[in-house]
Amino acid sequence: MTNDFVSLFKDTSVAYAISVWELATAYRELANASGQFLLLGAAVSAFYLAMSLPMAHLARRLERKLQRRQVETELDLTA
Numbered sequence: 001m002t003n004d005f006v007s008l009f010k011d012t013s014v015a016y017a018i019s020v021w022e023l024a025t026a027y028r029e030l031a032n033a034s035g036q037f038l039l040l041g042a043a044v045s046a047f048y049l050a051m052s053l054p055m056a057h058l059a060r061r062l063e064r065k066l067q068r069r070q071v072e073t074e075l076d077l078t079a
Helices: 001-012 013-017 020-034 039-079
Strands: none
Touching: 020 039
């Protein structure tokens, strides 16, 4: 479920508006114009991680919460 949630987020309109392809294109153009490949590559990577990692973290928390609730429901049914 976590992977599906993260994939769904990456496929949303927000991710399309700021997609990996567009980030890579902007990086390539700016890096070629300025010559600062490493700095701009780190900035693009940080931006993508800042967008993706919180969603992955939230998805994991949601998955654990739902799993606990399912276990509690199963225990209630067996009691």
